Amino acid sequence: MANRVLITGGTGTVGRVVVDRLTAAGAGVRVLSRGRRPHQRADVEHVVGDVGSGAGLDAALDGVETIVHCVYPTEHLVAAAKRAGSPHLVYVSIVGIDRIPFALYRTMLANERAIAESGLPWTVLRATQFHDLIAFLLRMLAKPPIMALPAGLRFQPVDVRDVGGRLAQLALGEPVGRAPDFGGPQARPLDDLARSYQAVAGKRRPIVPIRLPGKVFGGIRAGGLLAPGHAAGTITFEQYLREQLGAGRLPYRDAIRAYLPRRPGRGS
Ligand SMILES: NC(=O)c1ccc[n+]([C@@H]2O[C@H](COP(=O)([O-])OP(=O)(O)OC[C@H]3O[C@@H](n4cnc5c(N)ncnc54)[C@H](OP(=O)(O)O)[C@@H]3O)[C@@H](O)[C@H]2O)c1
DSSP: OEEEEEEETTTSTTHHHHHHHHHHTTEEEEEEEOSOSOOOOTTSEEEEOOTTTOTTHHHHHTTOSEEEEOSSOOHHHHHHHHHTTOOEEEEEEETTTTTSOOHHHHHHHHHHHHHHTSSSOEEEEEEOOBHHHHHHHHHHHTSSSSEEEETTOEEOOBOHHHHHHHHHHHHHSOOOEEOOOBOOSOOEEHHHHHHHHHHHHTOOOOEEEEOOOSHHHHHHHTTTTOOTTOOOOOOOHHHHHHHHHHTTOOTTHHHHHTTSOOOTTSOO
16 A cells, blocks of 8 residues: 555544545555544544654554644654654644744744754645634624624635645645645635624624734734635635535534543443
8 A cells, every 4th residue: 555644633624634535545544643533434544642642653653654743732743753764744734823922823833843843854734724613713603692703803714625635635745845825715804704604504693893902813903814825725615604504514513522521321
């Protein structure tokens, strides 16, 4: 079997797409996750491990030529990859992490630097916010009778099928270092996205803009999360909403379930 690829976070929102695309391309695929979310495919090897603690990484990397890293902690993975003979490390990061002073983004920027300086062959793809994340945010904000929205924010949401396809393509190619950013097809104000969400979800909530202070919100208002000139995604937010909500699927349902306490006797 050609090209053995490890997908960390391969049961997650974008990781699942990468697994599907690489399997379809004939690559040998192995998934690593902590086992909290449902594993979708019986035909793909699944290793339980934790990139945060390093548990299980040496076994997961055995015989691997390429890693697609779809979780954000990176330190232990880089060390284990070096021990495993330096496979190509493909990392999915976020557009604007160098512009918005958000704590998670600072960590992700440090992760990018650590990968670039690791001596491993590497590729980093920065993507804008996934449709799922924006839809999840809007679903939460649309629960009260009035939809209070941080004013002036702009996003360029992208579909994980577009991003996952690009990650799979990068995993099958030579390392490129920092790849061109990957943005969604349209950059739009949050209130515009909220109106689309309400229309598809059948909600009628008055939208009330709230001006939030601080550098994080100021940076997002200034367009810090956008990828001008990189509208690479093809699937619009409305297309995503119609498909997902129409099929009764709720964004990030699995991710939230994974953190709820398990009821005795109910399994996962
Ligand atoms: N969400 C966005 O809008 C966005 C945009 C651009 C880039 N990204 C980046 O894309 C990556 C994936 O995002 P996503 O939204 O697909 O995430 P997600 O749906 O929350 O999935 C995360 C995946 O990682 C696994 N995981 C979490 N912690 C782990 C750990 N310590 N060790 C091993 N596996 C672990 C989860 O399974 P278990 O819980 O079972 O371990 C799951 O398979 C993230 O690094 C994120 O920064 C996200």
